[in-house]
Amino acid sequence: MADYVEINVNGVRHRLDIRHKRTPLLWILRDELKLTGTKYGCGIAQCGACTVHINGLSRRSCVTEVGELTEDDKVITIEAADSTIAKAVKESWVQHQVAQCGYCQSGQIMSATALLSKNKNPTDDDIDRVMSGNLCRCGTYPLIRKAIKTAAKSLTEANNG
Amino acid sequence: MKVIEKKLVFLVCFFMFVIEGFAEKCELYDEIPAQGSISEKQGHEYWAKIYEVFSHPRCTNCHVGADNIPMWSGPSYGVTRPHGMNVSAPVIGAHGTRGGSDSFECSSCHTTTNNTIAHGAPGVYNEDMDGEKVSWVLPPVDFEWFGKTSKEVCEQVKDSKRNGGKENAKEIADHLCHDKFIAWSWKPGAGRESAPYSLKENIADVLAWGAAGMPCPEY
Numbered sequence: 001m002a003d004y005v006e007i008n009v010n011g012v013r014h015r016l017d018i019r020h021k022r023t024p025l026l027w028i029l030r031d032e033l034k035l036t037g038t039k040y041g042c043g044i045a046q047c048g049a050c051t052v053h054i055n056g057l058s059r060r061s062c063v064t065e066v067g068e069l070t071e072d073d074k075v076i077t078i079e080a081a082d083s084t085i086a087k088a089v090k091e092s093w094v095q096h097q098v099a100q101c102g103y104c105q106s107g108q109i110m111s112a113t114a115l116l117s118k119n120k121n122p123t124d125d126d127i128d129r130v131m132s133g134n135l136c137r138c139g140t141y142p143l144i145r146k147a148i149k150t151a152a153k154s155l156t157e158a159n160n161g
Numbered sequence: 162m163k164v165i166e167k168k169l170v171f172l173v174c175f176f177m178f179v180i181e182g183f184a185e186k187c188e189l190y191d192e193i194p195a196q197g198s199i200s201e202k203q204g205h206e207y208w209a210k211i212y213e214v215f216s217h218p219r220c221t222n223c224h225v226g227a228d229n230i231p232m233w234s235g236p237s238y239g240v241t242r243p244h245g246m247n248v249s250a251p252v253i254g255a256h257g258t259r260g261g262s263d264s265f266e267c268s269s270c271h272t273t274t275n276n277t278i279a280h281g282a283p284g285v286y287n288e289d290m291d292g293e294k295v296s297w298v299l300p301p302v303d304f305e306w307f308g309k310t311s312k313e314v315c316e317q318v319k320d321s322k323r324n325g326g327k328e329n330a331k332e333i334a335d336h337l338c339h340d341k342f343i344a345w346s347w348k349p350g351a352g353r354e355s356a357p358y359s360l361k362e363n364i365a366d367v368l369a370w371g372a373a374g375m376p377c378p379e380y
Contacts, residue, residue, distance in 0.1 A: 044281030045270035114264030130265040132247035
């Protein structure tokens with residue numbers, strides 16, 4: 001049995017001591033890899049601040065133990081969220097000046113990007129269903145909803161040429 | 162018998178032996194009571210115990226109906242209410258399971274390890290019969306138990322068209338034995354109340370209920 005755990009974060013493989021097998025991914029991202037864009041909020045998958053993508057889907061990194069990941073699992077954090085969809089979301093976030101304190105926003109952007117990768121034209125209900133797991137103490141929810149719709153529109157227009 | 166027929170019989174027997182050899186045996190029961198060895202009256206008593214388990218929040222919170230919304234109920238929650246975060250789990254994915262919506266699957270929070278902090282998202286490592294990892298999902302909509310009477314749950318459990326094709330009590334017992342989501346109900350951790358009795362006793366009750374002819378209550 002290997003005495004290490006290997007994970008793939010933002011396209012780079014990292015070999016970690018086997019003692020990290022039960023360490024939450026969030027701790028590795030922030031303390032070991034110094035990727036501090038992903039935030040610690042509650043630590044029990046209740047707030048969504050720590051959301052990253054694993055194989056394109058939203059995952060709460062605070063409750064995802066490193067040992068759960070295989071070498072083939074691709075972790076993407078806010079620092080490397082640079083797909084066409086992620087870029088459109090980020091631009092829309094700036095356009096609508098969504099962030100107030102900003103603490104939850106990396107998680108919000110990761111969830112919004114995952115949503116638009118599966119649903120190109122989400123309704124208010126679709127947005128509420130997927131984004132309700134991401135809390136915002138500043139109450140930026142109406143702006144988040146507007147920004148997601150703007151990003152969806154810009155992506156549709158870009159696709160239609 | 163022609164040589165080719167003999168070879169065919171040998172091959173069939175060989176593959177049956179191999180399949181039987183690899184079938185995972187349940188360690189939680191040894192003997193199955195003989196059919197008819199338990200009276201119908203006793204069968205009703207066994208079912209009453211089974212229903213105590215099946216109607217417990219550790220089971221019913223995920224055994225929900227066609228709205229695909231899991232529940233939060235039981236001593237840990239106080240007031241019964243739908244699962245927070247506006248979650249809904251329609252059928253998605255290659256296996257057609259009720260595993261979340263679009264990009265926000267149940268397994269976004271419910272991972273393969275149990276969260277031992279109160280109100281943290283619980284999780285468990287589970288595999289299907291082929292050894293493939295199974296993420297946290299709701300049971301099929303046919304298995305709706307939340308708010309259902311003892312009679313309704315009983316009739317669903319013994320109906321192979323609505324119980325995942327299980328033809329008898331042994332097949333139900335084997336399912337109880339092998340599904341790690343079910344086993345979690347007795348080791349939920351984090352101050353969550355566990356299902357009553359034990360998994361071993363529940364399996365024994367199901368087998369005894371089966372030997373009594375699977376009687377269901379009147380209401």
